[in-house]
Amino acid sequence: MPALKSPLIAALLAGAALSAPAIAAPDDSAARVDAIFAPWSGGASPGCAIGVAKNGKPILQRAYGLADLELDVRATPASIYEAGSTSKQFAAAALLMLERDGKLSLDDDVRKYIPELPDYGKTIQLRHMVSHISGLRDWGSVAALEGWPRNSRTATNDHVLEIARRQKGLNFAPGDHYLYSNTNFNLMAIIVQRVSGQTLAEFGRKRMFEPLGMTHTQWRDDHARLVPGRAKAYDRNADGYYIDNVIEDAYGNGGLLTTVGDLLIWNEALDRNTLGISEKLATRAVLNDGKPIAYAAGIVQLEHEGLQEIAHSGATGGYRAWAARYPAQKLSIALLCNAGEVNSTEIGHRVADIFLPPAAPAKPYVAKGPFPSGLYAEVRTGFPLRIAATADGITADGRALKPVSPGRWDAPGGDLIFGKDGSLSRLTREGIMVAFRKVEPVASPAAADFTGRFASIDNPVELVVSGDGNGIAINRPGWPPLKLTPSYKDVFVSEMGLISFVRDGAGKVTGLKVSDGRAYNMAFERSGN
Incomplete structure (x- = not known):
């Protein structure tokens, strides 16, 4: 009797529908999808599983490559992969469910739960954390500076908090700004446990996975636990594939073990608002200056070929992932891979394009010099960017850019826009x-100005800068010396990141700052020569 159906029964029925075998995809869609994954469809490489649902029903679920290269085990649509940062929306959903329960508010100060x-003198709210606008440094960047980069030891959420x-x-x-930082989501896992009395893994199982019928999904809170059906992760170098499994127990930022079928169930639950948090999960964050950004709560609101797209990619160890919804078209895509060379967003979009309405052809634009x-x-x-003019256009750090419109160029990380006044953004x-x-490049600064020992004010690490007629190098624990390449005054680039030296009023170098893409201005004071 439909009138007596509870939300839980409705959710279970929705899950059961999506757990059923996929019906045949229309026309030649399956063959076109197969062609995309042809490089991984042989019997000697890892690969991917792909799931597509239309109007809430699976229309295609396929797998390519091997789940285990050593044992020659073929991947299937039921193979379990790690979802990387695609997992973040599940941690955010747990926080939103606790808010719905009246146990917390996204307006709360994080120090209420993690004193x-x-x-820092300004409040970090939980809403800042779910959208990467908190300002918290990424723990992986700090750990790498200390000599143990991500996945080099069994880190836990307690390590992240430390x-x-x-x-x-x-x-x-x-x-004030947006910067992707995994720290936000590991701390959210701690908050869920402190507020609910359950670990995020327990909360997810009882409040999400079991009610929705996601029977193959769990959090990787113990990387050594046996998980039947789990695909191993691989990456490749000049010698071929090698194992690149995840050995971390830190989770919330990543760590969801799942299948493409279960991700389709999740997408459908969000479309139907089964958990009652879909709108907040997909609401874009707003900065202090009133500008909205694309990132919502563990998920991103973008456009693809002019169509609304709600998606998130993932990469951890040799696993790659991407899950997307196109609400107006009732289309859902789930992609999971155990081949580290896969660009999951690019491959996912190619699959989506098969099932979406054809995009209008873009009008080509030809830029004119100078x-x-x-x-x-x-x-x-302070990160540098070298723009060089060519006969046909410009390059950014040696990469040719595509003109979009007058003064605007498509570049990695976002469009570059040149103003008529010579400005760049x-x-x-x-x-x-x-x-x-605009800055003036420096070719060969005097090495003696920069040599010495520098101690971190935040972390148990000391850096040693050395130099001679052959250049300047920097040492950190557990790593060989890294070359410092001069960029502009007192600023160098290296494999460690951007190194900016600090001078006192007399012009003497008294310290340095290290920045990478997810942690800015990690300060060091000169501790000796």
Whole structure:
């Protein structure tokens, strides 16, 4: 009797429908999908599983390549992969469900639940964390600086908290900017446990996975636990494939073990608002200046070929993932891979294009010179960008760019926009406008100015800078010396990241700052020569 159906029964029925075998895809769609995955469809490589649903019903579920190269086990649509950062929406959903239950509010100060964090003078709200606008440094960047990069030891969420609590600075004031930081979501897992009395793994199983019928899904809170049907992860180098499994127990930022069928169930539950949090999960964050960004709560609101897309990609170890919904077209895509060379977003879009209405052909734009050139630095971070003019257009750090419109060029990380006044800015895919300033390049600064020992003010690490007639190098624990390549005054680039030296009023170098893509201005003070 439909009138007596409970929300739970409705959810279970929805899950059962999506767990059923996929009906045949229309026309030649299956063959076109097969062609996309042809490079991984042989018997000697890892590969991917792909799931497509239309109007809430699976129309295609296929798998390619091997789940285990050593044992020659073929992948199937039921193979379990790790979803990487596609997992973040599940941690965010847990927080939103607790808010719906009246147990917390996204407006709360994170220190209400994690008082171990420093008081930075400005409140970090939970809503800042779910959208990466908190300013918290990414723990992986800090750990790498200390000599143990991601997946080099069995890190836990307690390790993440230990790193976060000793950071004396933020990347930026909460709400001022967007910067992807895994720290937000590992701390959210801790908050879920402290508020609900259940680990995020337990909460997810009882409140999401079991009610929705996601019978093959669990959190990787113990990487050594046996998981029947799990595909091993691989990456490749010049010698071929090698195992690149995840050995971390930190989760919330990633760590969801799942199948493409279960991800389709999840997407359908979000479309139907079965959990009652879909709208908030997909609501774009707003910065302090009132500008909305693309990132919502563990998920991204973008457009693909002019169509609304709600999606998130993932990459951890040798696993790659992507899950997307196109609400107006009632289309859902789930992609999981155990081949590290796969660009999951690019491959996922190619699959989606088979099932979406054809996009209108773009009108080509041909740029006319003269073209700009010079060295620029991001105003906020100092990261350099070298623009060089060519006969046909421009390059950015040696990569040819495609003109979009007058003064605008398609570039990695977002469009570069040149103003008539000579200014340069970047509009990122998240909707952030990043300003640049023009700087004068430096070729060979005096090594003696920079040599010495430098101790971190936040972390148990000391860096040693050495130099001679052959250049300048920097040492960190557990790593060979890294070459410092001069960029502009007192600023160098290296495999460690951006190294910016600090001088006192007399011009003497007294410290340095290390920045990478997810942690800015990690400060070091000169501790000796």
